[in-house]
Every structure is written in C-alpha cells, then in structure tokens.
Amino acid sequence: AQKVIQVWSTTSRQEGEKLTLDCSYKTSQVLYHLFWYKHLLSGEMVLLIRQMPSTIAIERSGRYSVVFQKSRKSISLVISTLQPDDSGKYFCALWEPATGGNNKLTFGQGTVLSVIP
Amino acid sequence: DPKIIQKPKYLVAVTGSEKILICEQYLGHNAMYWYRQSAKKPLEFMFSYSYQKLMDNQTASSRFQPQSSKKNHLDLQITALKPDDSATYFCASSQDWGLAEQFFGPGTRLTVL
Numbered sequence A: 001a002q003k004v005i006q007v008w009s010t011t012s013r014q015e016g017e018k019l020t021l022d023c024s025y026k027t028s029q030v031l032y033h034l035f036w037y038k039h040l041l042s043g044e045m046v047l048l049i050r051q052m053p054s055t056i057a058i059e060r061s062g063r064y065s066v067v068f069q070k071s072r073k074s075i076s077l078v079i080s081t082l083q084p085d086d087s088g089k090y091f092c093a094l095w096e097p098a099t100g101g102n103n104k105l106t107f108g109q110g111t112v113l114s115v116i117p
Numbered sequence B: 001d002p003k004i005i006q007k008p009k010y011l012v013a014v015t016g017s018e019k020i021l022i023c024e025q026y027l028g029h030n031a032m033y034w035y036r037q038s039a040k041k042p043l044e045f046m047f048s049y050s051y052q053k054l055m056d057n058q059t060a061s062s063r064f065q066p067q068s069s070k071k072n073h074l075d076l077q078i079t080a081l082k083p084d085d086s087a088t089y090f091c092a093s094s095q096d097w098g099l100a101e102q103f104f105g106p107g108t109r110l111t112v113l
Helices: none
Strands: A010-014 A019-021 A033-039 A045-051 A064-069 A074-079 A088-096 A104-107 A111-116 B004-007 B010-013 B019-025 B031-037 B044-050 B053-057 B064-067 B075-078 B087-094 B108-112
Touching: A010 A019, A019 A111, A033 A064, A033 A074, A045 A064, A045 A074, A074 A088, A104 B031, A104 B044, B004 B087, B010 B019, B019 B031, B019 B087, B019 B108, B044 B064
Parallel strands: A010 A111, B010 B108
Antiparallel strands: A019 A074, A033 A045, A033 A088, A064 A074, A088 A104, A088 A111, B004 B019, B019 B075, B031 B044, B031 B087, B044 B053, B064 B075, B087 B108
C-alpha cells in the first residue's frame, strides 16, 4: 500500500491563481517529518517546506505555505499568486526515523503543475 | 555553484552493459543516499551511506553497487543493465544519517535500450 498519496498527477492553472496540492500519508511513527519538494525542468530538486508533527503553526516559505492536519494525516501545499516559474513537478515526502522504521524519504507520485501565463 | 553534482545528466546504454553514475556533494554532509524514479512511479529509496559505510539497502538486485571512494562521493555502479533499469537516479545527502532534511542532486536520466 502506498504510504504517501498525491491525488493529482497533473494540473494546470492560470497565472495569479492560488493552488492547493493535497497529500495524505500513513505512518505509525510519532517523530516523523513531512516535506514538499519541487523538481525543476532543469533537473534540480528544491526543498520547499518542512513540517514536523510537533509544529502547530502553519509553515511558510515565501509564496509557499502548508495546511497540516495531523489527525487526518494530511498535508497540503498552498501556492499563492501562481507564476509561470511555478511550473514543475511537486513531490510530497514522508521521513520516518531509523528506530522502528526506515531512515529514508518515501515520496508520493508527484503532481505536474503547468502555469498558463 | 551546484552543491551536489551528478554526472552524466543523460546516459544511454545497451542491455547487458555496465555503467557508473557519479555523485559528489560539497555540502560537508556525512550521509549520502541514492533514489530512483522510474516512469509513472514515485521516487524510491535505494541506499543510504554514513561515513562511507552502508546503512540501508532497499534494492533487491545485487546488480546495483554503490561505491564510496571519499566521504563526499557515492557513485552507483549498475551491471548487466536491463531496459527496466531505465529511470532517473537521484543522489542526495544530509548532514548526518538519521536527520530528515535531505538535499538532492539534479539526477541522471538513464535509458537502457
């Protein structure tokens, strides 16, 4: 069974719109981390946001923010005021600690975003 | 300047051949990883190394062999290549093994004909 699920495989939006990308995950660990990465057309994989379960506040980084619902095991990436440079593939990832789990990142399928100027 | 270098960016190989994918990181990190993304699949963890020692291997096939000549190098040797090995291979690193935040290289896209 997939541990990290991103529902949309592709999506397109107009420049200036706001976008929410959903991600759900499965873990029995208490100390885990969640990440959103962006895979650029150049090949670079950029870390956008990191979320820990102990953090209640919404994490923000520039135009990126997350909505974290711990009880639902859900983390959504919100991109405000889309720009063409936001086009790329977005990955949600779950990190679980080595003790009792695997010290690795488990990724969702990714969502390809196209922003139309 | 790129902090994690992967070479080559693109690689085409014939079935049965052997290739080495290069990864060097200049972040001063002590842990390095390999991930693979095949078509229509999520990135999948392959190996993790800490101070040049293998920590975790999630790859079923012995055809995949990491090689670490220096702490900041973790190359991936793939022997007896198969078309199913076609994928983008990502190298990553973290300050230490056990830390969640991993930084990725740009990947090597391997196509096996």
